[in-house]
Amino acid sequence: MNTxxxxxxxxxxxxxxxxEALREWEARVHFLSRLSHIPDEVLLHPxxxxxxxxxxxxxxxxxxxxxxxxxxxxxxxRVEMYEYAVxxxxxxxxxxxxRSWDSKYYRKGTVVNRVDLTAxxxxxxxxxxxxxxxxxxxxxxTGPYTLADWSYDEYYLARQPGWKGRPQxxxxxxxxxxxxxxxxxxxxxxxxxxxxxxxxxxxxxxAGTHPDEAPLVVEGFNEATQGLDAEFSMHICYSRYQDLLxxxxxxxxxxxxxxxxxxxDADGHDGYEVLKLLREYSDTRSVGLGVLDVHRDxxxxxxxxxxxxxxxxxxxxxxxxIWVNPDCGxxxxxxxVAYAKxxxxxxGAALARTGFENPRN
Amino acid sequence: MTTSPxxxxxxxxxxxxxxxxxxxxxxLDRGRTTPELAEKTFVEAxxxxxxxxxxxxxxxxxxxxxxxxxxxxxxxTWGGFTVGPLTRWLETNTFFRQPILSSTPHRAAGxxxxxxxxxxxxxxxxxxxxxxxxxxxAKILExxxxxxxxxxxxTLGRLLGEEVRELHGSGFHxxxxxxxxxVTDPPEPPADESVVQAYRSISNAVPAATTIVWTxxxxxxxxxxxxxxxxxxxxxxxxxxxxxxxxRPGPERLGLGLGIIDPRTTLAESLDDTVGVVREAxxxxxxxxxxxxxxxxxxxLPARPAEQKLLRLSDVRHTLLREGVG
Numbered sequence: 001m002n003t004x005x006x007x008x009x010x011x012x013x014x015x016x017x018x019x020e021a022l023r024e025w026e027a028r029v030h031f032l033s034r035l036s037h038i039p040d041e042v043l044l045h046p047x048x049x050x051x052x053x054x055x056x057x058x059x060x061x062x063x064x065x066x067x068x069x070x071x072x073x074x075x076x077x078r079v080e081m082y083e084y085a086v087x088x089x090x091x092x093x094x095x096x097x098x099r100s101w102d103s104k105y106y107r108k109g110t111v112v113n114r115v116d117l118t119a120x121x122x123x124x125x126x127x128x129x130x131x132x133x134x135x136x137x138x139x140x141x142t143g144p145y146t147l148a149d150w151s152y153d154e155y156y157l158a159r160q161p162g163w164k165g166r167p168q169x170x171x172x173x174x175x176x177x178x179x180x181x182x183x184x185x186x187x188x189x190x191x192x193x194x195x196x197x198x199x200x201x202x203x204x205x206x207a208g209t210h211p212d213e214a215p216l217v218v219e220g221f222n223e224a225t226q227g228l229d230a231e232f233s234m235h236i237c238y239s240r241y242q243d244l245l246x247x248x249x250x251x252x253x254x255x256x257x258x259x260x261x262x263x264x265d266a267d268g269h270d271g272y273e274v275l276k277l278l279r280e281y282s283d284t285r286s287v288g289l290g291v292l293d294v295h296r297d298x299x300x301x302x303x304x305x306x307x308x309x310x311x312x313x314x315x316x317x318x319x320x321x322i323w324v325n326p327d328c329g330x331x332x333x334x335x336x337v338a339y340a341k342x343x344x345x346x347x348g349a350a351l352a353r354t355g356f357e358n359p360r361n
Numbered sequence: 362m363t364t365s366p367x368x369x370x371x372x373x374x375x376x377x378x379x380x381x382x383x384x385x386x387x388x389l390d391r392g393r394t395t396p397e398l399a400e401k402t403f404v405e406a407x408x409x410x411x412x413x414x415x416x417x418x419x420x421x422x423x424x425x426x427x428x429x430x431x432x433x434x435x436x437x438t439w440g441g442f443t444v445g446p447l448t449r450w451l452e453t454n455t456f457f458r459q460p461i462l463s464s465t466p467h468r469a470a471g472x473x474x475x476x477x478x479x480x481x482x483x484x485x486x487x488x489x490x491x492x493x494x495x496x497x498x499a500k501i502l503e504x505x506x507x508x509x510x511x512x513x514x515x516t517l518g519r520l521l522g523e524e525v526r527e528l529h530g531s532g533f534h535x536x537x538x539x540x541x542x543x544v545t546d547p548p549e550p551p552a553d554e555s556v557v558q559a560y561r562s563i564s565n566a567v568p569a570a571t572t573i574v575w576t577x578x579x580x581x582x583x584x585x586x587x588x589x590x591x592x593x594x595x596x597x598x599x600x601x602x603x604x605x606x607x608x609r610p611g612p613e614r615l616g617l618g619l620g621i622i623d624p625r626t627t628l629a630e631s632l633d634d635t636v637g638v639v640r641e642a643x644x645x646x647x648x649x650x651x652x653x654x655x656x657x658x659x660x661x662l663p664a665r666p667a668e669q670k671l672l673r674l675s676d677v678r679h680t681l682l683r684e685g686v687g
Contacts, residue, residue, distance in 0.1 A: 095627060096380055096663025101447055101456040102429045103386040108663070110627045150454055152627040152662075163634045164623065166580070166602055210452045238449060263446075267503075295447060 005356055006309055006322055006349040007069040009288065011235060011258060012140050012203065012329030013081070014059050014074030014338060019046070021335065022054055031061035034132045052077045056125065060133045066339055067346035070138045070199065075329070077125045081142045081203060082150050083107050088121040089184055091155065110152040111176065117184045120191035130196055138199040139192060140235070144180035144220035145213070148173060149206035170213075177216055181223035189228055199231045201258060201288075205328075207248075208239020214247035225253040233258050233288060237328045241274045246281055258288030260327035263295065265308065272308060275315040287316065290327035291348065292341045297333065299340050305348020319356050324349040365686050366616075366643075368651045370678040371420030371489050373537060373575050373597065373620065374658030377667045378426050382406045403427060407480050413668070417675035420489040420535055423478035430457035431493050431539055432501070438472035439520065441465055445503055451541060451578045453661060460502040462513065468520050474528060485532030492521055494540020494574060495559040496548065511555040518559025522566030529567040536570055537597075538563070541578040541657075543588065544598070553587050564592040573597055577620055577657040582607025589615065599656030600638055601625075608645040617648035620656025622674050627666040635677050636684075643686045651686070653678055 017025060026032055034057050042050060059074030078084035083106070086092050091113040097105040122141060129137055153169075156176045160168035189200065202224065207217045225232050233256035236244070241259060248257075257278070265271025275287065289312050291305045305324070313319035324345060330338035378386065385402035388394035407423045414421040428434055430450070436442040436458070445459040481488040499514035506513065525536050538560075548556050564572055573595040574588065581588065581598035588596045589611045596611065597618025611617070619642055621635050643651065653674060659667050 096377075096665055097383050098663055099378065099383075099455060099660060101458070103383075103390045105383055105387070110666075152625070152666075154626065154628040157626055157628050163638045164601070164626070164628070164630070165604065165638075169601075169625070206454065209449070209454065 005319055005353045006324050008067065008324045008346050008349050009070035009138055010063050010068055010072055010074075010342075011201070011288070011290075011325050011327070012075060013078070013331040014062070014076075014329070015331055015333065015335055016055055016074075016076060017058060017335060019051070022058055025058055025062065025335065029058065029061040029065040031057045034061060053128065056128055057132055060129060062335070062339065063342070064133070064135050066342035068135060068342065070136045070323075071129075071133055072138060072140060073125060073129050075140065075331075080106065081140075082147065083109070085121065085142045085147060086151070088118050088188075089115050090118055091115040092151070095152075108150060108152060111155045113155055115176070115179050115183060117187055120188040122188065123191055123195055126192055126195055126197055136199070137197070138201055138233075139197050140201045140203055141185070141188070141192075143202040143204040143217075143234070144177050144185050144224055145217040146204050146206040147180050147184075148176045148220075149209055151176075173213070174216055174219070177220040178223055181220045185220075185224035186226065186228070189224060189230070193228060193230050197230065199233075201233045201235050202254075203235045205235070205237050207234075207236045207244060208241075211240065211243035214244040215250070217244070218247055218250045221251045221254065228253070231255050235259070235288070235328075237290070238263065242277055245277055249281055249283055254285060256286040256288050256323065258290075258323075258325060260290040261312075262290050262293040262300070262308065262327050266293075270311075272312045272315055275312055279315065279317050284321075286321045286323060287312070288323045288325045291324055292326040292330075292345055294326050294328045294330050294332060297337050299337070300344050300348070302344050302347035302351050305345050306351035309349060309352035313352075313356070324352075365681075366648055366650050368653065368678055368681055368686075369419040370653040370674055371414065371418040372422045372424075372659060372671075373489075373618075373654035373656075374491070374539070375425035375428055375431075375660045376410055376422065377660040377662055377664040379406050379409075379664040382426060404479075407478055411480050411484070413671065417671060418678075419487070421481070421484055421487055422489050422491070423480045423484075425478055425491060427478065428476070431491070432457060432460050432498065434473055434476035435493065435498075436460035438469060438476065440467040440469065441506065442502075448501070451545060453657075455661065457501075460498075462502050462504050462506045464506050465508060466506075466513075466516060466520060468523055470527065473524050474531065481533075482531070486534060488533055489535045489537055490528055490533050492524065492536060492538050494538035494543065495521055495563075496556045497540045497542040500542050500546065511552055514555050514559045515562070518562040521559075522562040522564075525563055525570055525572070526566040529570050534569075534571055535573070536563075537573040537575050538593075539575050541576055543574070544576040544581045544584045544602075545578040547584045547587060553590075556587065557590050557592070560591045560593055571595065573616075573618055573652065575618060575620075575654075577602065580604060580607060585609060585611065595650065595652050597652060597654070600642060601656045605638060605641040605645060608642055610646055611648065613649060615648060616650035616652055617643070617646060618652040618654065621653055621677060622655035622659065622670045624655055624657050624659045624661040624667070624670075627662065629669055630673050630677075632673065632676055632680065635673070636680050639677065639681060640686055651681075
């Protein structure tokens with residue numbers, strides 16, 4: 001439990017460093033000392049498992065050195081947030097790459113059979129983080145709605161009779177999301193909790209893609225978390241949050257909204273104004289406040305971060321509800337830029353505390 | 362005896378890059394290959410797709426593989442524009458660079474034409490030129506020009522008309538304007554009249570050209586009263602999003618574009634179901650001509666399943682030609 005106002009946290013992935021970059025960063029964040037001794041010859045040519053451990057230990061130390069209150073491993077063991085998760089399941093096939101933008105692509109799976117879990121996942125990585133982190137931990141996991149939305153559906157859609165129009169697609173999607181939530185997410189979350197995981201961020205970046213499906217985002221969240229005891233948050237980014245409200249408020253076990261704001265806080269637009277809606281709906285959950293634009297190298301200053309935090313506190317009417325974080329994962333930024341941004345974020349959060357009575361005390 | 366309308370078919374968007382082209386563009390980004398080798402892969406991909414299109418369809422595109430998004434060829438070549446931040450493309454997990462309009466736009470002669478797939482130049486008579494529709498274009502850009510959105514739509518319509526005139530002079534005849542926001546976020550009066558005027562600028566530029574407005578992303582039923590007023594040759598709607606029962610008869614002059622291939626799923630469309638829904642649509646809205654194609658952009662799929670869907674699209678056309686639309 002953080003006793004200071006505006007505690008800081010990460011949101012997700014970091015760039016995966018090369019061996020050379022790891023060597024350079026060792027001098028700055030001293031992550032090797034957290035691991036059992038690794039012989040020099042292994043460090044020169046690590047196998048995949050050792051490299052993943054090195055990267056995970058690095059990310060933990062990196063985030064802690066930047067001063068964050070809650071950390072994880074930068075998703076060092078995951079290809080990315082979709083494919084890694086889908087590869088822990090049965091029922092999917094991959095058919096090739098899809099363009100995300102320009103010359104950036106991702107692999108999108110096709111569900112060809114009813115989804116099922118091969119084995120609960122993220123356990124090994126969580127155990128590693130739990131063993132090596134000194135700060136508090138928050139585990140990110142991709143949510144059922146996003147997994148479904150980012151997949152092609154053959155199995156569930158084929159079960160719908162006749163022409164596959166919008167009503168048939170919607171019915172198939174609902175079946176798909178609920179299956180993912182019940183058969184994949186819930187047993188995985190259950191095991192993570194048994195391993196000691198207390199704070200879990202369910203990532204639903206696809207939630208804003210189809211605003212009229214916000215009730216299905218919530219249904220997936222509720223099905224995944226039903227009967228589980230942990231501190232759940234929901235991360236959504238690049239969305240018009242006003243279009244998702246009030247439907248999202250029905251996510252019963254969600255205790256924090258971790259949203260992106262800084263990206264849209266520019267050129268005269270107030271990116272944080274939408275927070276007023278939470279106050280209007282009398283929503284009492286905390287907010288993971290995105291204060292770093294993860295798509296630009298431009299560094300936010302501590303003063304800008306502090307101003308954003310104070311502005312958000314005013315809109316929410318309660319500064320104790322704010323956690324401070326980047327808009328999203330910092331994977332697209334270099335480690336140098338990401339670190340400088342995180343340092344500015346931590347300094348900005350500290351700056352924002354001045355002048356506030358701390359209601360947490 | 363009733364006569365069947367002519368049935369055309371073709372791509373309505375860029376085609377997904379084949380895997381080897383994906384590898385080449387990635388390698389180019391990472392400095393692992395040369396621009397010359399990447400260019401060779403582009404040419405091979407264009408040539409192969411063009412051959413397939415010529416075998417299957419009435420119109421060809423050569424894939425528009427080089428375009429990064431629908432707006433970039435204009436945002437990078439017309440005056441007044443710069444290229445802005447990544448922005449989500451409608452309800453998809455793909456992104457475009459938002460054009461930023463800082464002053465009244467103006468075009469540079471020949472600049473857009475130079476962005477067309479090179480093989481189209483020698484197939485101009487059967488090529489389909491893709492362009493952004495003026496309404497969607499005006500809505501998605503960051504407008505710092507000082508002009509209103511409506512004024513900007515009118516200006517864009519005039520400039521798009523100039524592009525059509527120039528390209529028609531080079532032998533191109535078929536121009537498709539992708540304007541999904543006409544159905545996802547339809548204009549209310551009096552803005553709708555500006556949209557009509559913008560399209561009038563386009564059609565007046567070359568009355569003999571075939572102009573297609575292509576919509577997708579939502580049911581077209583509620584927008585049909587406006588779509589029917591547009592002075593274009595063909596109105597295209599996405600049948601995978603539009604309930605056939607929401608269709609109504611339209612002006613006799615208008616052809617009907619039908620999006621019958623769904624790029625949101627790799628599941629192959631059933632031939633019988635697809636032929637059936639086309640017939641149902643034409644029963645409710647008899648049309649002077651029929652233009653079949655994918656509904657939403659086909660580059661939401663990987664290349665291989667997209668190719669399979671092209672074959673199905675061709676099958677549907679040939680079934681309708683053989684057995685009639687009634």
